[in-house]
Amino acid sequence: MQDKLKLRSQTGPGCALRRGVILLGLISSLAGCQVLEGATGNSDAFQPSANPVTVDTVTRNDRMAAIAREQHPRILATYGGEYSDRKLERMVARVVGTLTLDPENPNQTYQITILNSPNINAFALPGGYLYVTRGLLALANDSAELAAVLAHEMAHVTANHGIQRQQKEAEEVLASQVVNDVLGSDPAARVALVRGKLRLAQFSRNQELEADAIGIRAIARAGYDPFASARFLQSMASYSASRNVTGAVDENLDFLASHPTAPQRIELALRHARQYGAPGTGTRDRDQFLEGLDGMLFGDTPEEGFVRGLTFMHPKLGVAFSVPEGFVIDNTAAAVTAAGPGDVAIRFDGVSIDRRVSLADYVRSGWVAGLDTSSIRQTTINGNEAVSARASAEGWQFDVTVIRAAGEVYRLLTAAPAASTALDAIASQVGSSFRTLTAAEKASLRPLRVRVVTVRAGQTVATLAAQMQGVDRKMDMFRLINAMSSGATVSAGSKVKIITDR
Numbered sequence: 001m002q003d004k005l006k007l008r009s010q011t012g013p014g015c016a017l018r019r020g021v022i023l024l025g026l027i028s029s030l031a032g033c034q035v036l037e038g039a040t041g042n043s044d045a046f047q048p049s050a051n052p053v054t055v056d057t058v059t060r061n062d063r064m065a066a067i068a069r070e071q072h073p074r075i076l077a078t079y080g081g082e083y084s085d086r087k088l089e090r091m092v093a094r095v096v097g098t099l100t101l102d103p104e105n106p107n108q109t110y111q112i113t114i115l116n117s118p119n120i121n122a123f124a125l126p127g128g129y130l131y132v133t134r135g136l137l138a139l140a141n142d143s144a145e146l147a148a149v150l151a152h153e154m155a156h157v158t159a160n161h162g163i164q165r166q167q168k169e170a171e172e173v174l175a176s177q178v179v180n181d182v183l184g185s186d187p188a189a190r191v192a193l194v195r196g197k198l199r200l201a202q203f204s205r206n207q208e209l210e211a212d213a214i215g216i217r218a219i220a221r222a223g224y225d226p227f228a229s230a231r232f233l234q235s236m237a238s239y240s241a242s243r244n245v246t247g248a249v250d251e252n253l254d255f256l257a258s259h260p261t262a263p264q265r266i267e268l269a270l271r272h273a274r275q276y277g278a279p280g281t282g283t284r285d286r287d288q289f290l291e292g293l294d295g296m297l298f299g300d301t302p303e304e305g306f307v308r309g310l311t312f313m314h315p316k317l318g319v320a321f322s323v324p325e326g327f328v329i330d331n332t333a334a335a336v337t338a339a340g341p342g343d344v345a346i347r348f349d350g351v352s353i354d355r356r357v358s359l360a361d362y363v364r365s366g367w368v369a370g371l372d373t374s375s376i377r378q379t380t381i382n383g384n385e386a387v388s389a390r391a392s393a394e395g396w397q398f399d400v401t402v403i404r405a406a407g408e409v410y411r412l413l414t415a416a417p418a419a420s421t422a423l424d425a426i427a428s429q430v431g432s433s434f435r436t437l438t439a440a441e442k443a444s445l446r447p448l449r450v451r452v453v454t455v456r457a458g459q460t461v462a463t464l465a466a467q468m469q470g471v472d473r474k475m476d477m478f479r480l481i482n483a484m485s486s487g488a489t490v491s492a493g494s495k496v497k498i499i500t501d502r
Contacts, residue, residue: 065127075131076115080301080333083116083134091292092132095147098222099154108158112150118299120239124153138298138450138497139235141483143285144219144228151215151222152229156207158214209268216272225282226273233266235483242480290495294452298499299470300331302447307331309472312348313437315445319405321348321412322433324426342422346430347413359387359402362409368400369393382435388427392418399427405436446501450481457492464490469500 076082096112110128115121117133124130130153132146140146212229220226276282300306305314307329313320323329327340338346353362360376370393379386384405391398397420401412412434414427437445448470455464465478479486481497490496 068125068127068129079115079117081116083114088292095143099151122149122153124157143289144224145232147219147224148229148232151218152211155211155214213272220276225284226276227279230266230269290452296450298448298450308470312336315442318437344416350410353409363389401431448499448501451498451500452495455490455492455494468498471499
């Protein structure tokens with residue numbers, strides 16, 4: 001985004017400060033033995049602020065904001081920077097703006113950043129910094145669901161969960177040190193450490209449940225459908241069960257790493273929602289949400305390359321390779337990895353080395369643990385200079401293939417358990433698939449986007465899913481992003497999301 005979206009409730013700190021000025025004026029008047037009465041003549045008519053600005057709250061909020069400002073650049077670097085789309089930003093800003101009119105927290109301000117990441121995540125930092133990835137926005141289906149996610153994260157801020165967790169983690173670290181120092185390897189020490197981890201896990205779970213309850217109350221008060229929280233939790237559960245459908249996902253950057261979606265949690269969310277009415281209560285605001293979402297980037301960016309089924313293609317670098325059937329490619333900023341049957345894994349990345357250094361010497365330079373130097377072989381792969389070698393370490397065997405293409409050096413590493421007999425065939429297939437892209441191929445590669453289409457008469461889930469481009473298991477993906485169960489159908493005139501490069 002070009003600039004952050006800063007949203008403030010209409011009864012924010014400025015209003016509280018003005019009330020503070022009035023209160024100071026009253027003190028001065030009373031010092032001169034004057035009595036200020038209201039229009040009714042009742043001297044008790046004036047009520048001081050229930051939430052006055054004090055030195056303590058101002059410095060505390062400044063400290064929290066300073067912590068967030070320090071972490072903000074690191075978060076941007078981790079999640080691919082900010083995603084700039086004015087139409088999408090306005091839609092998200094409108095939802096956040098509605099939630100900030102919360103009478104329970106009139107002085108809290110928020111700054112929302114849309115992260116340019118396909119991972120599905122949302123989180124908050126002390127001081128009111130909110131983050132949501134475009135991957136999460138693609139999974140949501142209406143403004144109420146987005147509001148439920150953001151209200152949950154806002155609840156973490158207003159309940160000071162981040163600071164409480166830091167304190168709890170510090171306590172557990174200190175306890176662990178004491179246990180290690182005093183009990184050493186005694187069985188009682190291991191039990192104590194496990195109990196400490198369980199306490200921290202339960203503490204985190206309790207925070208999540210508390211944030212759920214606060215968030216559902218907030219969206220209901222803002223006029224949104226309170227059942228949206230349970231719906232999105234169910235979508236998260238479906239996403240968790242179908243990770244392979246989504247392609248490139250870094251689990252460490254994923255919402256589920258810190259937000260468990262157990263069925264009990266969904267049931268608790270439904271129970272909270274019923275306090276505010278029956279299903280159908282409140283607005284979903286689906287049309288405006290989808291209008292903002294239409295055209296949003298989906299999946300990888302051109303800077304990180306594209307996954308197209310079993311093939312990884314990088315238009316900027318001009319290279320591509322493929323993996324065997326049954327493998328799933330995971331594209332991250334650091335490297336491209338793929339996992340397949342039999343615990344076989346593949347890693348692809350690039351390195352900068354002096355052009356005068358031979359590939360064989362580079363392989364021998366010490367970065368390959370357990371290298372069998374006698375296995376080093378020079379070869380050519382689709383016209384590109386290459387070297388392959390074998391290595392082994394701690395129950396694993398590796399094929400290392402290093403390729404020089406267009407002046408750059410790329411590494412393909414294939415790993416398999418020591419007892420596996422699949423390494424040779426898989427490494428050979430992957431290595432021989434490496435190639436440089438033609439100018440026409442590079443020009444034809446376009447990023448995937450979310451497109452919102454209106455269902456026409458006669459169209460079905462199957463025909464709509466068939467329009468999708470660049471994704472595997474199109475029916476599964478279509479149902480996932482549209483929160484449709486296996487037996488659900490579409491109706492003419494309704495709007496649905498598809499993924500395409502057009």
